[in-house]
Amino acid sequence: MPEPLKQRKRDGTSYERPPEIEAWLKKLETMEVAERLRQFATQSRKSIGHVPSEALIHFLRRAWTDGKQGDFEKIFRILMKRIEQSLCLVVSDSCMAGARGIREEIMDQFAEQIAKDCKGCTGLLDFYEIRFGKAFAAFRTSALRRIGPSAVDTVPLGTDEEDGLEISAEVEAAAADFLGGDPEKLDDPAFRLELTAAIDRLPDDQKQVIGLRLQGFQIDSKDKDIMTIARILQCDERTVRNRHDRACKALKAILQEEMHNDCRTILKTQ
Template identity: 60%
Template sequence: MPVALKRKKKDGALYQRPPKIEASIEVLEPIEANARLSRFDGVAKKHSEYVPTEVLVHFLRGAWAKGERGEFEKIFRILLKRVDQSLRSAIWNSRIGSATDIRDEIVSRFVVLITKDCASQAGLLDFYEIHFDQAMVALRTSVLRKFKAIAGDMITVPLGSQEHDGREVSPEVEVALEAFLGGDPQKIDDPTFRLVLFSAIDRLPEDQKRVIGLLLQGVPIDAKDQDVMTIARILQCDERTVRNRRDRAYKALKAVLEKEAEL
């Protein structure tokens, strides 16, 4: 049985891992450390044997608590590798700073958090054992705010941050959105409209939401320059597929927005 988490919710109840995470931990706990490590690395996320990152965090903390420094370092490297891969698909060069600087800051803060968690045993990483991606979104958002404040400029906040109402949209995206804004792209400045729009985006099918999310981060659909990261390259599909997904998303969003306008 996995060790219970320590942090508590506002109502006083202890944090609880999702059943899927608990079950994965229970399966892996009896396995010898090296065999378990081989399960952590080199398995594609869509593969049935992929181990959720929440589970890696659990065994990372456990290795430190048991004094297994060699195991800790190996899990630590695998964990940072996953974080780096995730950040490379989420953070791009922008007006507020270089992608490398921003990613380095995020990784640095995450490492500091791990260090503090190991030193204090206060449960600082508990939420990372529950919803790792959500926790990383919060961390990314915090770092982006810092860079935005330094640059004195605006940046698109990643989808999933729960901060839809304050989000800026680049001029390029405003042009793209005009297709379903009824010829009035200035609507995007209306806070109420923005809330409805981004809530609708969150309800899109995952393939369409990823395209819209990347558009909102200013990533181009396609480019002749092979060094330019594009939506087609990120999603590993052709440019026509991306545009079809975008058009389907626009159609769905337009229906939602037109229905809202009738209320």
């Protein structure tokens, strides 16, 4: 039986893995080690037998606890390859200046999280066994805030959930300003492409503000330990807000123009 998780919720009850993850763990426990590792190496989510990352985290931690260094290193390499692939989608070279270095920094910081968990920070990776995509998206956002990228060309409008790209809460909140209070539009992949193209058309100073805003950065904060857009761009709050407001106004106009053009194209084809 898989060992219960150690972290507890605010009400004192223990965290529990979803039933589908528990089922995966029980199935994988019955396999020979070599077969289990072979199945772990299946990278594509569309492939039959693709093992969810929650299970990889579980067996990675178990290999360390059991002193199986060879198994630990193999699972670690497979997991980090998955993380690298997801980061290439979310922190891509076409979306962010210095993306490769940022990806490497995030991966290094995540490797440190694993090391801390192995060295006795009990329960540090528990939530990764429950919802890996959500846990890593939060970790990535926190890491980006610490790194504080100062140059953003465009931004990815999704997170790397196990079932595909999912719009993050930060993106929905930030995008509400120029979506007319209708963040559900972001569910449409075609609209996300239009929005990304619209952001590309903004002046550089406005594009930086919108890019950082969509990564979850605050415009300003009284807390000096929080990395904000004003601090990243080294300008005052009013300047950032003015750029943000001009960018939102421009995006609304661009998106409305695109919508009208699409309507005219449809009418011409009928």
